[in-house]
Amino acid sequence: MAKCLKSICAVSHVHQGDFLRGIIAMPARRALEKEKINSLEKLSDYSEKEIMQMHGFGKTTMEKLKTYMKENNTFFKGN
Template identity: 55%
Template sequence: MATKKEKQLRTCSKGHQYYKSSDCPTCPICEAERKPKTGILSQISAPARRALEAHRISSLKQLSEYSEKEISTLHGMGPKAITILKEALKENNLHFKTN
């Protein structure tokens, strides 16, 4: 039986204090501050956004150069983000690359 980890108070390099039970080093306050206000990256979760940013994908045009399978295998990319991305591509007359 898995035991629930206790939340620990942490401080990031910018001085933000937050509680977290996972080993993830990402400060939620820093993430909220750097979230884009517009564009496709503003519509998806932080893990999915970081996955796209790590591959230098910041626009729908860039996204359309990848297959759905390639994007869905990125760490942090879940089914909800894929659905949002597919709908955004469709609304802009774009689509994932087909193999």
Template identity: 55%
Template structure:
């Protein structure tokens, strides 16, 4: 399983970048849309997109889900869950049982 050679790609916004995967996400657009504040600014882009895709924008909304439900979201992994638990705990919140 070798990595493929990076290919030059241009996104719909005109950003030119090189990617070795088939992931359609433009890293320049992603960096520009990263929030400056709030808990979504503290997590990795795939985890942030997973929450945004499921309309979770606050820690209070996140606390209405179980850890298993969040892990089932595309883009969410174990390291994302660990970070989210830390952020929830700081606010006195936790995942639904």
């Protein structure tokens, strides 16, 4: 039975992207992934207001994201 469970897990496992892993929570990361935003370069094409409208983004998440972007010399459009 262990072999069956192991093979089911291996088949159904979906690898999520690592972009911003450990920086912001999964709901916000999924929202970015849905919009095909998978790099800081692509993220910098958006304004802070546009990102705040996405699911999973609130004041705390945005502050974490802005801090990370600043550390990597990347900024939102219009900043």
